[in-house]
Amino acid sequence: MLEVKNLRVEIHGRPILDGLDLTVKAGEVAAIMGPNGSGKSTLSYVIAGKEDYEVTGGEILLDGENILELSPDERAAKGLFLAFQYPIEIPGVATMTFLKSALTALARQRGEKEPTTADFMRRVRAAAERLKIDQDMLKRPLNVGFSGGEKKRMEILQMALLEPRLAIMDETDSGLDIDALRVVAEGVNALRDPKRAFLVITHYQRLLNHIKPDTVHVMARGKIVRSGGPDLALELERNGYRDYAEAAA
């Protein structure tokens, strides 16, 4: 589903991703682990289409199509979703208005029927209930005054509504207590599907106790330096990242 080939990315002339290769298949949950500064967040932003980065080489293929030239909204229409590490607060934009706009825009770009208001409300309520998001939160401006846990749950709610084919979870566990982590993980697990893939980016192994990955990749110095099965995450938890920082040097 996702193929990243020899991706090179710079920001202000400084290389961040240095020939990164990664393949994620449909139905797969792939974890990317790595020390701080290894380029994990950059990878998620570049796949989602953030404009602050300069791609100097390589390709990102989604279902065989190179998406590097597409805008963020076009990528979303192709089924890409990024759950932000730090969801953005947008004062003055009501959460429900935002959700409706996003669903409508995606339906329009995908050439599907736009959801009716009744259908939209029903879907939001059902998803909110599963994620223990109360109705009051939905009445507030988007992410404004939300706690860290509330913001992360709102990301998962959006993911549930937008039904992406590839979801990238950027440090979704950061700032979550154990109860919130469980709610978020359950939300993700409920969306696991043979046609859907997940790229779970995390520094710590603990999230992977709740979202069981099929593959684990270690990232250091802007590239994948080792790949393996779920056991690799446990090994990292025991030994830390020191070996990899050295290996990449």
Place this chain on the structure above:
Amino acid sequence: MTAHPLAAARTPAESALAEQFSAGQGALPLPEREAAFRAFSAKGLPTRRDEAWHYTDLRQRLTKIAPPADAPDDAAVRKARARVSSLVADVTHFVILDGRLVANLGSPPSEGVSIVSLGEDARAGRAAAPDLGANVDAVLALNGALAQGGAVIRIAPHAKLSAPIEIRHWGSERDARSIASRVAVEIGAGAKATIVEYFEGKAGDQRNAATILDIGADAKVEHVAVVEGEAALHLESLVAKLSQGASLSAFGFISGGELVRRQIFATLVGENAKLALNGLSLLGGRRHADTTLLVDHVAPHGESREFFKHVVADEATGVYQGKVVVEPGAQKTDGGMKSQAILLSPAAVMNNKPELEIFADDVVCGHGATVGALDREQLFYLRARGIPEAEAEAMLLEAFGFEAIERVGDEAMREILRGKARKWLADRAEAKP
């Protein structure tokens, strides 16, 4: 006629204005007109050397003066009547057509309200001549000298108007005209009223409008001005005097006019007066819109709040100057000012200048002014959810502008203003390649 010595280097525009005055068609009584023209002549058109006009050099920009609008003929009045009949019937509304209040063009005033034409009697004229003390403004003086007509509205003490009074400033002539009009409103003690003025300009028109609000003790007034259309020049002065316990909330919406200057002179003469000045400017093309405020706290325990938002696109220029003066006797004044601008293009310009002059020692006053671009992180977040760029921008701008509109008290008026802002954003998104 007395001689009117202008500064030696009188510009063609200043000469044309002097000729208009000499032609003698103003609506105010002669002594007021003469005094006003003397005040204008002493200074001439304002230039960037006048602090209050620093960013809008009127003498330089005003190269010629359009001929004055004639009184509307029967056909024009009939046409305006047909148009006015399509307006909502449940508010008091009337039309100032080509600068004149035309009889029976609008609805009869509601109970507790009287409306007479500016020139109807000398008493009305005197009521409409404000005293700005030392703050003589050449454009307001010019308005007094040249006003072709207007209205004096009296709201009886303790009258509580349930619906706004709407004033439509229209022009009937095909060619560009200069139009000067004045509306004076006396709000009786304890009364409550909302006054809405719609300024509509056609290409080439030059307008000089003034509104004088004399707000009685404990009266509560809301004023909304809407500036739309393609007038070449829109000069508007709002002069407000707040008596003890009075409150005024004024809102200015600007989306039209090539060269716009809204100036507000508000004086809190009575204790415990409460003032809120708010506005939203949506500027595209090469428009230049200047909002300049002078808030004068004379009496103690006054409160003033200014909150202005500006969206400046293309090659447009926005100006905001807000000056709050706290006089020596105005202890316990509570003042707060905010002006925020978003620039949408590299060629857009915003001049943002809040200013405090405090001569009392026991006051709380603050101000803040920001100029920036749309937040890139917010834009990316919206786009990452599938919302196209133009729509994402419009959502953020709407949120930005609506925050100012929220300050309008009248809910129906808020909805009208939201609709106008939405339309501006939609038109802009559509015009984008």
